[in-house]
Amino acid sequence: MPERSIGVFDSGVGGLTVLRALRQQVPDESLVYLGDTARVPYGTKSSPTVIRYAHEAARFLLAQRVKLLVVACNTASAVAVDELVQRYRVPVIGVIQPGAKRALEVTRNGRIGVVGTEGTIRSGAYDRVLRQSRTDIVVHSAACPLFVPIAEEGWSSHEVARLAAREYLAPLLDKGIDTLVLGCTHYPLLKKTLQEVVGAEVQLVDSAQETAKSVKLRLEQDRLLQSAATAQPPCYYVTDIPDRFLRVGGAFLGEELRDVKTVVLD
């Protein structure tokens, strides 16, 4: 029987930063990626709509015989992970919990900043998770709708990125945050620029990296780790034409994308 793989899904290319981190953290695992590019972005859509999409993505990946499901999309993690955990029998890991956990570890003054899409910020998911663990935590969040197109445009180090970051982050810096959670899988591409804007005294939390660490831990706990180095190259599926995914995704993955297949979800 072939070893089963890890299923990763996102609304588009952003989740490739999580896939990339997984390849570093669990290099022996086979990975299946699904980007719901026909319906990207999720960040501006309502919770019921995003939950429906998440179920469709989960069903598709489970049909590919995955042993663990990674919701590599903050918006879907914010609104759909609990439902997926209840509905399906494989472990489901979102990107919110790991990033929040790390933020709690690194903050010294208890003032944590969170940046993400409109949907993620509106959902208040980070606030909930952070303040559930420690009621003395103060969360300051900002929706940054320009960061996704900036990252996809390859402008992460451009002056436009710096200016937009200054505009979005000034109110958070005014509040004295010492930790900033990058609550969107696109944002790791902007890490360098964001670090420059917030200064060295503010620690950035990369939820893609933290999520990959959580996946590794969970695989170990559940004794699901691959027993030998038999990893296949990742399989990529998208719900709309792959050309844009191919072009933009390479920067997110850190290498050329190949063999992207188009599928219809229902």
Add this chain to the structure above:
Amino acid sequence: MPERSIGVFDSGVGGLTVLRALRQQVPDESLVYLGDTARVPYGTKSSPTVIRYAHEAARFLLAQRVKLLVVACNTASAVAVDELVQRYRVPVIGVIQPGAKRALEVTRNGRIGVVGTEGTIRSGAYDRVLRQSRTDIVVHSAACPLFVPIAEEGWSSHEVARLAAREYLAPLLDKGIDTLVLGCTHYPLLKKTLQEVVGAEVQLVDSAQETAKSVKLRLEQDRLLQSAATAQPPCYYVTDIPDRFLRVGGAFLGEELRDVKTVVLD
């Protein structure tokens, strides 16, 4: 029998700039607007997907007894207007033809710039229409993915808008264009900034305004103009929660939005 209204659809809020222009050009007409906010943006989606969405939108509006259909979305106009014209018995007017026609009227040197979403630019629709009419026309186009979120963020006069515009338009200005078609219904909000960046010698063509003029002409030709000033306030429909549409849309419409209903398309 009640007078029939004009149906306007777009993937989101952008088409409200066309609705606004229609209210100026044909103030006696009743208007029905549909924003497919559950599936916005169309600009990154494939042609077959956009054509399917356009048919769904057209069927919904025809069920509201409209006498003329305005495709107030450049991406949908680029790929779906011909299909809609063939399929339905009411006149269908897109935003590409009117903008292109105006550009041909105003250009002196025959070098026309076109800016739009990735989907619109990739479709080559403006090039085709412009060069069909005059083979000596040279078209230089640029996809400007940041303009939509900039407009929706209310940053149209922000330094970020100016910098992004400079970056996108520099190659077109280098080619000596004397006319720039705003090939996306969001872009009229950026008009002032774009005019500053291109300079007074380049004429901007606002496709929202030109489309409204075309609608008026067609209603006159087909003797479909409203016979008396009995216009009802516009009806607004969206396919996802209206809160974002309400918040962002006001700036596009130039006045507060009211009574937005949510519908499901199929």
